Amino acid sequence: MAEITHQILDKKSIVKQVLIALVVGTILLVSAVLPAEYGIDPLGIGKATGFSKLYVGEANTETLASVPHKILQLENVGSGAEVPKPAAADNPAPATQLAERTDEVNVVIPAGKGLEYKVDMLKHGNLRYEWITDKGELYFDFHGEVKNNNNYFESYTIAYSNNMVGSLLAPFEGPQGWYFKNNSNEDITVKIRMKGQYLLKQ
Template identity: 50%
Template sequence: MSELYHPVLGKKKIIKALIISLLIASVLLVGAVLPAEYGLDPTGIGKKLGFTRLHVSADSTTVVRASYPRIKMAEAGSDSTVAKPVEANNPPPSQQYEIREDSVQVTVPAGKGIEYKIYMLKHGQVKYEWTTDKDVLYVDFHGEVNQAQAVKDVYYESYTLAYADNMVGTLLSPFEGKHGWYFRNNGKSDVVVTIRLKGQYVI
């Protein structure tokens, strides 16, 4: 019966293997572990390999909340002193606008707000999508009742209030009138909003 041969590594080979292992561990530590776990990327390798995107700081949630104040229910729609117009109770028409599709861009200047609206009949439908080229905006998606006579205080209903850089949804118009978005830019540079629409409306 033959004996099993167990090779014995020399001292130099063991030291060499140990050094190689330490080098590999160091590369992984600097290039992957530090960027992903601690957000530290001294060599820039972590960013190139995408590891820095895995890092979430412990106070990231707090920073977001501090940047964008909570929106309260009382901020939605007209003040309680503005009565809902009787025109809001008008029946829907027998025929809606023809379905159309549009894509528009609006620029929201730094430190200012603008509105973009479409006109819809009662129970008309529209699907929408909007996104910014950068930064988050305050947005009030709302509708104004079409009234027979002009009034000083216009009644409106808010459908969505939020801080966002992108939004997608559908609307079934609750009354005839203008429906759209008020965008507020609290940043220091202009923001371009691209709005896509498909539905029963006119511009």
């Protein structure tokens, strides 16, 4: 019967590994967590790596100063606790969904401005999508509104990016889609490909 041997680490090796783990953890905290979660970037690493753009608190109020009030609410993630969820959001899903379709659209986001692109969906309808810009990145809020009630909306994803791939199971009937904000000084075109159970908004 073979003898099982275990390598026993000496105290110096254990201390060395603990110190390495602490150094790596500190680097991640300073370069990623603090810039993305709290807008704190003492070394400028978050700005260089793009993590600071994920912070949507007070650090971004300067770039959002010229945005209308309604959009400022939207960029603060959802319509807020002060807006009650409409009773229609809890209606049951229909027995029959919309017919599946496929579309590709190009949406031009003017320099320094924002706009929305949405499709109409029934509750529990499926949507698979991908979008990409022709140049540069956009701020976006992927969200949905309850039918006939544009005061209440839910945000699903908020970030800065030049592309996104994903899917959505609509939580309620109503418009579902994206708000794009172009902070650059030139127009950006977004190509959106969609497949699912929806209707293009007229």
